[in-house]
Amino acid sequence: MTVGVIGLGVMGRGIAQVLAQSGIKVLLYDNNEEILDSGIDFIKRMIDKLCEKGKIDKDKAESSKSLIVKTTDLSDFSGCDLVIEAVVENLDIKKNIFYKLEEIVKEDCILATNTSSLSVTSIAAACKKPSRVAGFHFFNPVPLMKVVEVVRGIMTEDWVCDELKRIAQVIGHTPILTKDTPGFLVNHLGRAYGTEALTILSEGVADIEDIDVILRETCNFRMGPFELFDLTGIDVSHPATESIYHQFYEDPRYKPSYILQRRMEAKLLGRKTGQGFYKYDSSGKKIIKEKTTYIKSVDKSKIFKIWVGGDKSNVNMIKNFIFKIGGELDEGKKPSKKSICMLVPELGKDATTTSVELGVDPEKSVAIEAFNNALNKHIVLMKTVVTTDNTILNLMSLLQQNELNYSIINDSPGFINQRVLAMIINTACAIAQQNIASPHDIDKAVKLALGYPFGPLEWGNMFGVNNILQ
Template identity: 35%
Template sequence: MSQPIQTVAVIGSGTMGAGIAEVAAMAGQQVLLHDISAEAMTRALDALRQRLEARVARGKLSTDACEQGLARIVAVTDLAALAAADLVIEAAAENLEIKKALFSQLAEICPPQTLLTSNTSSISITAIAAGVKHPERVAGLHFFNPAPVMKLVEVVSGVVTSDEVVTQLSQCVLAWGKQPVHCQSTPGFIVNRVARPFYAEAWRALEEQVAAPEAIDTALREAGGFPMGPLALTDLIGQDVNFAVTCSVFNAFWQERRFLPSLMQQELVLAGRLGKKTGQGVYPWPTGAAEVAFYPVVPAHRQASIVQKERDVVTLDDVLLMETNGETAQAAATRLQRPVVMMDRSEGAVVVIAIAAGNRLEATEKAIYWLQQQGKKVLLVADYPGLLVWRTVAMLVNEALDALQKGVASEEDINTAMRLGVNYPRGPLAWGEQLGWQRVLGLLETLQRHYGEERYRPCSLLRQRALLESSYES
């Protein structure tokens, strides 16, 4: 299995298959593009030519490189022609039975040294390889859309995939200018598993009427540093696609509650409101989200006379401006017998706040005035435990730690996967270390007490890291 990869076969000429074929061909590989539909292949090759010629027109690619890349791709309708391939990448329908039948055929057609891989995003590599001759050569090679642009590729091991195959695939991916990460075959692999809370917490906030969708997205984007808000992103991905992945992960984990799908998202799917591709999802398209209503500028007479700053609390006369620890503002105000304004984590120009129900307006506006003087746009939402950014980040950290503890992937690969696969501002494990494991643990424990749900249960590795952190501090 150590022979060099010279010829690559790609099965499926849809968006992903055509994109993968382009990646391999532009890296100098001979490519056999197979589809049961000759017309689909013709459309795919025509679209590929148009994309490459557009790059030539923009000065991003030479005419010679364009023509040479296209010449390396040969369309084949006979599956038997793939016997010449050193590497097969299947990018067909996301259906286990279809994939198993196809891989059984490939194992008969291709010699034992041919590497057989699937671009699946959710189906078990172990299940695909079951019953296939020489299953040790079967692996996952999960590209992200659009494949020519996205740097990340998940190299996925089934139970019997050989280490030699993983090494060879990783070297191939690197030669194509991509960044491989290695993981075990587990529901969602790295990215689609660890990313679930990013969507789930946004849907929960929307269902509980914490804020309008555009406010939720603004909070995660402008305060959290994420490249796009989760609700807008589901519209872009397609509500049907995102919901199907969530359901797949939920069912594969035996209905683990932290992966619970959203009834509101299901309603959108049932209504055919699938997002950008249908013109309506969470938002109408192409207009997208409405303008966000920030808190008006507070007049200077609300300025506090006495200001004291500690780590997570600013005291403004009798008002406490606190960074959330998972409590609601009202719970903190009741406990401390003071007016409380609860503040979310902010890494940008926007800060999300919630206020205790008993606050006087002048007390609340002392805190808002102070925040506005720090250059922040203030987004007021309902009194919600953990607010929007902090609870989302804490859940991402927890999920990443759970994946690490269960041997899904290394710490480095988990961080790399989330930065490159979904463009998070930091890897979740690096984020957890920066924020402090004890703070993440405390917030999740508070959320779990508030809701009485398993959804917010901290994983045992988080507890271990929090204990180590406290022992270092002492």
């Protein structure tokens, strides 16, 4: 089998490498021979490094490198069984390449595009035989990200997708079959995490650091959304979000944020520029901003009690937690005037509404997050709109004496982790409902490509559909 690869950027090089390492002959094309030679040298160095690390033996390395052939003449692709285009994300350029390829390749050659954001159907429209055109979307870095989206255009025939799935498995990647919709599967679903986090930030619910730490610690995401923006590059994330938003005809679920736009204008693009949402040193390491803490020793003569009320299914758990950390409980049906009210809102509710519903003083009220075993990971307290500083300082003192990690956030309909998880799960449900991809593939793709600890539909089943709806 011979596979042609057009474009020797980061993606093209990675695709060529995994093909050659899998014993497939690769014909690499670029009209600039200097770029072509540089790209091939890079690929061969990567293969040599694998050999040096003992990941592959010397014979395998030499065999893989011998399968890489270069050309500056597209007509050399006449014998290819598959051609993968991996050039710049420009529809006109891609269409022109496919138009030229169709005059060169054999009748049963598959034409695939590695586009991440453009319509496969639009690219295929340049061809006389659009039925053999499909998306074959890899993720960066290709040798490490063992997943690839097989994108079916409107005219793509079944045999094309079947063959691409087979090739994906040969090179050690998991194929995910998806329809040709904006963002396909992964980039479509990936919008939910960052978009809701930006909404939370814009509402003043919490600062960047607290949003990141809450989602890392209470939901087990590998990175917080703002850390992820900085890693990916805001100049990559924001245009992708804008593209998906416009392709879905301004569906408000995908609405971009002015926050990213302002950072783009300021050229604060993330790690690559030394500053995005965070600052980075010359080695690319995040500079940790020391957070102000309020240590207050408790006056034993004026010890406060804590009254707990709200969601009955979690009240006893919160009482046990307070007892465990040395807090004194107010066991009355209603709180005494001197007690702090620890509220346990129902899912999706805010602290202020909960205090009004329970008939307690909102100035002395603070809500605590009980969802998804948050107490065992990172304590999150939510103020009402009028919670006094003294109320917060007393609770902070108690938590600090127990050396517990915590975040204080402002009032919000639902805590941060509830909001973000609900957005991710609902977006996944919409993708499944529209038959963009199967529920099994949705969960698999998200874990492999985005590194989520669970698939969104797995999460939905764990938490219960009624809870997510609520």
